[in-house]
Amino acid sequence: MSAITRRSFLTTAASGLAAGALARVACAAEGQTSDQMLDQLMRENQENGLGSGFDNSSRNVRLPKKSLPTLSPSTAETTQTSIAQYEAIVAKGGWPNVPASATGLRVGARGPAVPSLRTRLSIAGDLELNSGEAQVFDSYVDAAVRRFQVRHGLHADGLVNEAALHALNVPAEQRLAQLRTNAGRLKALTGNLGNRIVVANIPAAQIEAIENGVAVTRHIAVAGKPDRPSPDVRSKITQINFNPFWTVPVSIIRKDLIPKMQAEPDYLTKNHIRIYDPKNNELQPSQIDWYSTEAVNYKFKQDAGDFNSLGSMKINFPSPDGVYMHDTPSKNLFGEDFRFASSGCMRVQNVRELVYWILAETPGWSKAEIDEVIKSGERKDAKVAKPLPLYWVYVTAWATPDGVVQFRDDIYGRDGVS
Structure with missing residues (x-):
């Protein structure tokens, strides 16, 4: 899927956050790292009694450790080792597509999409096999979806939104590659x-x-x-x-600043950006023809603040x-x-x-x-x-x-x- 398409459905998904305790977790997770999200999720479950809890609903499924860096010799080795795990998954036929009807599912839901979701999460190691009822989106599935979201850089709200569905349905062959x-x-x-x-x-x-x-x-x-x-x-x-x-780079002057000034003549003034000629004399925006490339010959400097x-x-x-x-x-x-x-x-x-x-x-x-x-x-x-x-x-x-x-x-x- 193209980046533009992904951006569009991420924007749509943002409007679909659930209410109640899960929504509070999502709101608390705004701007947090994946590690911070995990900590918050565990605290919410412990404090609010959300079922068996994010931290213990799948005792044999590992959570990411905060201290392990992305770039290290050990990460290079374990990434190489993980290839065999995904080769085995591909050899067995990969994982099933999760139907679009799973979108919006949350704890307590039942439906024909839940078994496919459970199977998908189990094959990748996010959900223990035979945990909970096959047709129910229970706390086990909720915890597994959140783990999956964390592993894929998504907000861990436990909801199968469009962004999560997209990541779930990337083929195993592509992940192996x-x-x-x-x-x-x-x-x-x-x-x-x-x-x-x-x-x-x-x-x-x-x-x-x-x-x-x-x-x-x-x-x-x-x-x-x-x-x-x-x-x-x-x-x-x-x-x-x-x-x-901030001295505005020429590329941004050309691609962004000139079009903004054409549409909004007081843009520079509102954003505290000054204009200087090659002799460092300050100019006024009205002295520049914004419908030409003249502006790239000047320095644009934003005040500190x-x-x-x-x-x-x-x-x-x-x-x-x-x-x-x-x-x-x-x-x-x-x-x-x-x-x-x-x-x-x-x-x-x-x-x-x-x-x-x-x-x-x-x-x-x-x-x-x-x-x-x-x-x-x-x-x-x-x-x-x-x-x-x-x-x-x-x-x-x-x-x-x-x-x-x-x-x-x-x-x-x-x-x-x-």
């Missing part, structure tokens, strides 16, 4: 990584801070649009900008593509399943926590000092004392040493499978 492709990628990527590294997995729209092989913190990200993809990166984080200005497109922090590293990681005022984007909305850079949820970690070994930049400079609104830069290795990678399938296999959409069409 993804594992084979990504096992090779991981093997090539995991040599001499370093003890303290930052990894951004583009298809997962997720960033990990990894120390001594342990994922110490994870962050939801917003990556590049399919037509403006985030590039692969191997670099080192060298600097943090606090309360930064909570409205700034970079938010309060920007993470810099050498890149031939001119990309970087940054905060954003548009926090709502982190709550979406489809998080590919940037022009190539990465927006980072809870970026302050990541910056704390990056600067932990840099004198003069304690948490308190970082908080103070952000609060002041003053433009300041911090040079990272020990530049940190940074990797932006394209991994759509991986298996961590706990045996949990995860998949993401091939958002840029680079896997060569369909």
